Amino acid sequence: MISYTGCENIDRLLRDNNSLLVYGEAATGKTSLLLHIAKTLSMNGLNALFISTEGSLYQARVSLEPENYSNIIFTEIYSLDELLECVLSYIPLLHKIKYILIDSINALYRLSSWEEGSIEKFGLINALLKDFVNKRNGLLFASAQVRAVDDSNEVIASGMTILEYWFDIIVQLRRENGKRVLKIIKPKGYERELIEFKISSKRIEWIEY
Numbered sequence: 001m002i003s004y005t006g007c008e009n010i011d012r013l014l015r016d017n018n019s020l021l022v023y024g025e026a027a028t029g030k031t032s033l034l035l036h037i038a039k040t041l042s043m044n045g046l047n048a049l050f051i052s053t054e055g056s057l058y059q060a061r062v063s064l065e066p067e068n069y070s071n072i073i074f075t076e077i078y079s080l081d082e083l084l085e086c087v088l089s090y091i092p093l094l095h096k097i098k099y100i101l102i103d104s105i106n107a108l109y110r111l112s113s114w115e116e117g118s119i120e121k122f123g124l125i126n127a128l129l130k131d132f133v134n135k136r137n138g139l140l141f142a143s144a145q146v147r148a149v150d151d152s153n154e155v156i157a158s159g160m161t162i163l164e165y166w167f168d169i170i171v172q173l174r175r176e177n178g179k180r181v182l183k184i185i186k187p188k189g190y191e192r193e194l195i196e197f198k199i200s201s202k203r204i205e206w207i208e209y
Helices: 008-014 030-043 058-062 080-093 107-112 118-135 160-166
Strands: 019-024 048-052 072-076 099-103 139-144 146-148 155-157 169-176 179-186 194-199 204-208
Touching: 008 019, 008 169, 008 179, 019 030, 019 155, 019 160, 030 048, 030 058, 030 072, 030 099, 030 139, 030 204, 048 080, 058 072, 080 107, 080 118, 099 118, 107 118, 118 139, 118 160, 155 160
Parallel strands: 019 139, 019 169, 048 072, 048 099, 099 139
Antiparallel strands: 146 155, 169 179, 179 194, 194 204
């Protein structure tokens, strides 16, 4: 059994579920975790598609060890319509792909959420991705940008109402007392558990779980 994340609790949940959403404020480790998963897939001989909606920042990390990402197709997308077209027309043609990673799935939706039809497009994108991994017995991993909740210190992923419907596992990354921690939001029953981790230039290290 592959340890996709290296975190025992998350990997255990992935045995019975096929979609993981990671959200948190900037610099909490969302992209690092997705790249960690992508590297794990590639090094186990599995093909995957990594979609970046946040430009080419991921390239600096990948360039440190390109041989460990040899089975990953990387692409960049810059509009919600382009993402929808990718999911409708491009992904189904990738016959060897059953693992998809998106960093981040809601960034383009945030930019166009005021436009007519954007909610429907975003919902359709999530539905098609979920259907794709269901049919291919694959896995979907995605990160999500956040917004503040009223005047509190809490944050929530933009479009969370849609995201929480389609994602089986949802985790929040955050900084607490100078440490990086992961909190499982969905499924229920893990809310009190915080999992500490560290990020190096090439890997994620789980401190306790």
